[in-house]
Amino acid sequence: MQCYQHNENVSVGLCKACQKAVCSVCATDTGRGLACSEPCSREVGVLNEIIDRSKQIYGIGSRSKLPPTGILFYLFFALVSLGVGLYPLTYGKPVEWFLVLMGSGFLVFGTMSYVRTRKLRLNC
Structure with a gap:
């Protein structure tokens, strides 16, 4: 798959926010996903926050002795x-x-x- 912005470059992954293929030149590693631009980098942060809060709400990964x-x-x-x-x-x-x-x-x-x-x- 080729980079959406640099057609000559092979992509290294997908932007977590917009799902566009990005090459190593375009990709910004946010720590928990790739982003293709600064607006998408902020969006990746928001998506990660949603995921974290969902895990907390549903108790995914936590162990409790009490029933739900x-x-x-x-x-x-x-x-x-x-x-x-x-x-x-x-x-x-x-x-x-x-x-x-x-x-x-x-x-x-x-x-x-x-x-x-x-x-x-x-x-x-």
């Missing part, structure tokens, strides 16, 4: 629904089956979400 917050919500709603649904049993009244089913559903979906987030190594 979404899983805790599923567990909380499961426990509340099951507790309220089964509470009438203490007074000899019939069980609230809708709440028991809802709590069981939260438990199932929470378990499935936990397995999926661990498999994908996410922590959100």
Whole structure:
């Protein structure tokens, strides 16, 4: 592949911002990607910032002993629904089956979400 600006030169990579082929004369190494110009160099910095923040938001690469917050919500709603649904049993009244089913559903979906987030190594 040839450089977009110097057709006689072979490219050494692609600009991370605009995806143009660049030769060793045009390329600016930003440390985390090549850039073809000063505006693209600033854009590469912005792209790297987006990538870093996304990793932080999704917890990619981090290890936590606690389950993700979404899983805790599923567990909380499961426990509340099951507790309220089964509470009438203490007074000899019939069980609230809708709440028991809802709590069981939260438990199932929470378990499935936990397995999926661990498999994908996410922590959100």
